[in-house]
Amino acid sequence: MVQKKSDSTLNKKRGEKYCDITPEKIDIDPFTMIIFGGSGDLSKRKLLPTLYHLCHDQNLPDEFSIIGVASTDRSDEDYRKLVGDAIKEFSRDNINNECWENFSRHLFYISGSFDDAHTYEKISRKLEQISKSAKKGTREIIYYMAVPPGFLPPIIEKLSTCKLCQGTFNTRLIIEKPFGRDRASAAELNRLLSNVFDENQVYRIDHYLGKETVQNIIFFRFANSIFEPLWNRRYIDHIQISVAESLGIENRAKFYEKAGVVRDIVQNHMMQLLALVTMEPPIGFEADYIRDEKVKVFRTMRSMDDEYIDRYTVRGQYGAGTINSQKTVSYRNEKNITPDSNTPTYFAGKFYIDNWRWAGVPFYLRTGKRLKKRITEITIHFKQPPLRLFSSTCEIREPNLLVLGVQPHEEISLHLGVKRPGVGNQLHPVNMSFSYEKDLPDNVHFPLPYERLLLDCMKGDQTLFARQDGIEAMWSVIDPIINRWDNTPAPEFPNYNAGTWGPEEANNLLIKDGRQWWLW
Numbered sequence: 212m213v214q215k216k217s218d219s220t221l222n223k224k225r226g227e228k229y230c231d232i233t234p235e236k237i238d239i240d241p242f243t244m245i246i247f248g249g250s251g252d253l254s255k256r257k258l259l260p261t262l263y264h265l266c267h268d269q270n271l272p273d274e275f276s277i278i279g280v281a282s283t284d285r286s287d288e289d290y291r292k293l294v295g296d297a298i299k300e301f302s303r304d305n306i307n308n309e310c311w312e313n314f315s316r317h318l319f320y321i322s323g324s325f326d327d328a329h330t331y332e333k334i335s336r337k338l339e340q341i342s343k344s345a346k347k348g349t350r351e352i353i354y355y356m357a358v359p360p361g362f363l364p365p366i367i368e369k370l371s372t373c374k375l376c377q378g379t380f381n382t383r384l385i386i387e388k389p390f391g392r393d394r395a396s397a398a399e400l401n402r403l404l405s406n407v408f409d410e411n412q413v414y415r416i417d418h419y420l421g422k423e424t425v426q427n428i429i430f431f432r433f434a435n436s437i438f439e440p441l442w443n444r445r446y447i448d449h450i451q452i453s454v455a456e457s458l459g460i461e462n463r464a465k466f467y468e469k470a471g472v473v474r475d476i477v478q479n480h481m482m483q484l485l486a487l488v489t490m491e492p493p494i495g496f497e498a499d500y501i502r503d504e505k506v507k508v509f510r511t512m513r514s515m516d517d518e519y520i521d522r523y524t525v526r527g528q529y530g531a532g533t534i535n536s537q538k539t540v541s542y543r544n545e546k547n548i549t550p551d552s553n554t555p556t557y558f559a560g561k562f563y564i565d566n567w568r569w570a571g572v573p574f575y576l577r578t579g580k581r582l583k584k585r586i587t588e589i590t591i592h593f594k595q596p597p598l599r600l601f602s603s604t605c606e607i608r609e610p611n612l613l614v615l616g617v618q619p620h621e622e623i624s625l626h627l628g629v630k631r632p633g634v635g636n637q638l639h640p641v642n643m644s645f646s647y648e649k650d651l652p653d654n655v656h657f658p659l660p661y662e663r664l665l666l667d668c669m670k671g672d673q674t675l676f677a678r679q680d681g682i683e684a685m686w687s688v689i690d691p692i693i694n695r696w697d698n699t700p701a702p703e704f705p706n707y708n709a710g711t712w713g714p715e716e717a718n719n720l721l722i723k724d725g726r727q728w729w730l731w
């Protein structure tokens with residue numbers, strides 16, 4: 212049942228009537244953000260346009276400064292030009308001249324190498340000149356590590372030895388993924404961080420957690436009393452999580468060859484989605500209560516031995532194909548990839564969570580590049596009724612299915628079976644659905660992930676950032692898979708064509724269990 216326009220209008224009206232809630236007041240102290248790698252790809256694409264939008268939408272305090280740090284020689288004026296160009300290229304809206312004039316006055320640049328103490332002396336002098344005190348007398352400093360991971364150790368060490376994390380400086384540190392390459396390197400990075408920072412100063416960012424639909428998983432589960440009683444092994448047959456990308460590796464060959472699909476997507480984004488869907492209700496909506504529950508999920512995930520991995524995981528690498536009528540090359544023919552590369556671009560696997568709620572329920576996860584379309588969805592497959600009363604010719608295999616759409620369509624739909632009108636006793640599949648785009652009042656602002664996450668860090672809210680023990684527990688689940696794959700010959704790659712749903716073995720993984728992937 213496709214929702215009629217009038218239902219959408221009703222939903223909007225209901226939202227306006229009952230959700231006439233004044234938007235949360237954001238009270239942010241004056242701050243200085245120092246972006247190590249302030250001229251890099253991430254800064255240009257995401258951070259600087261996001262900061263501009265936050266300023267445009269009047270979410271930033273009057274007093275703030277942003278200092279880019281990188282090795283190339285530039286003046287403040289050169290940097291402002293670089294930032295302006297980046298905003299023009301990557302921002303979601305056209306630049307507003309008046310706002311840009313105001314924003315650009317807050318931008319500064321320091322050139323220097325990350326491992327040179329002089330760079331930090333320059334930072335120290337600049338902070339003395341421009342950083343303003345908050346009401347409580349501290350100077351709020353946010354260090355953003357927009358740098359390749361190898362630079363983290365020297366920067367953290369220099370921030371400490373050059374005394375840029377103490378005295379009146381109240382510092383926070385934002386770190387981009389990847390958080391290590393495995394459990395051991397993640398633990399080493401955490402040890403290094405803990406020598407200089409308390410855990411409550413460290414913000415490990417995964418932009419997936421900033422997506423409204425991802426945050427909504429918790430709201431949907433714990434604000435609606437009708438689903439939680441069903442959210443367990445008694446009523447749920449299995450759960451699927453799919454993160455499908457139609458893009459290839461773009462210009463990230465160097466990164467991707469070292470990472471592969473498991474480190475790039477499974478270890479972080481997919482584990483976070485799985486934790487949000489399966490965690491127990493937290494005792495409050497505070498960062499550590501939620502993060503405690505997520506860690507418990509990772510710790511109760513069944514550990515995988517080699518035999519299990521060989522049977523229940525599937526790896527793939529894309530060949531040439533066609534996506535959206537465009538011909539695409541194979542992974543091995545991408546720029547800067549060697550013709551015999553065995554880096555996997557596709558993962559599918561079956562996981563279990565051995566706790567009271569989920570014992571015996573399989574979780575099927577799949578992700579890959581160059582798949583048929585870009586879509587991220589979680590599907591909750593409910594058990595069949597105990598008796599099949601109705602027509603055995605009915606085509607609906609699973610009448611009750613809940614689909615949580617994360618991207619590109621942010622929506623929730625519940626699939627039901629109703630009587631097909633007519634003389635027979637046949638079931639007909641129908642949907643009840645909610646769409647963020649169509650059903651919310653028009654004036655509801657949909658923040659982009661980085662907007663939400665940067666504001667949270669400025670406010671000091673760590674709820675949407677990964678904690679040290681969570682990171683290490685996620686790696687403990689994933690390490691055995693990476694090790695096994697590294698130590699056994701890859702299948703004959705490429706083993707799926709671009710524009711398909713991945714290797715045939717991934718279908719067999721579910722067929723063996725009498726199930727199938729939810730098809731789009």
Ligand SMILES: NC(=O)c1ccc[n+]([C@@H]2O[C@H](COP(=O)([O-])OP(=O)(O)OC[C@H]3O[C@@H](n4cnc5c(N)ncnc54)[C@H](OP(=O)(O)O)[C@@H]3O)[C@@H](O)[C@H]2O)c1
Pocket residue numbers: 247248249250251252253254256280281282283323324325326356357358359360387388389
């Ligand atoms: N790009 C993305 O969309 C994206 C998305 C998610 C996560 N990430 C993560 O974000 C981090 C940064 O990625 P990126 O793509 O922005 O990297 P990038 O484009 O290579 O940028 C590196 C930055 O560091 C500076 N730099 C490099 N070596 C330096 C040195 N020795 N001393 C001082 N400055 C130096 C560069 O400036 P100079 O050229 O002037 O030296 C540049 O500003 C990585 O950890 C990546 O995994 C990136």
